Amino acid sequence: MVKVNGTDADIAGKTVSQYLSSTDYDSKRIAVELNGEIVFKSQYAETVLKDGDSMEVVSFVGGG
Numbered sequence: 001m002v003k004v005n006g007t008d009a010d011i012a013g014k015t016v017s018q019y020l021s022s023t024d025y026d027s028k029r030i031a032v033e034l035n036g037e038i039v040f041k042s043q044y045a046e047t048v049l050k051d052g053d054s055m056e057v058v059s060f061v062g063g064g
Contacts, residue, residue: 003054012051017044
């Protein structure tokens with residue numbers, strides 16, 4: 001199990017890119033943190049999620 005934004009998800013073995021493609025996140029407007037470290041967009045396809053990982057996906061919202 002991987003904890004995503006505080007919720008357990010059965011996505012161990014998938015890449016960050018695979019996970020994100022199964023969601024409604026706008027990949028141009030998010031940041032991903034895995035185990036306390038920022039994951040660069042260029043690394044999404046090669047970063048494999050492991051059992052026990054903790055991932056935060058943050059969406060940026062514009063406005064003023």
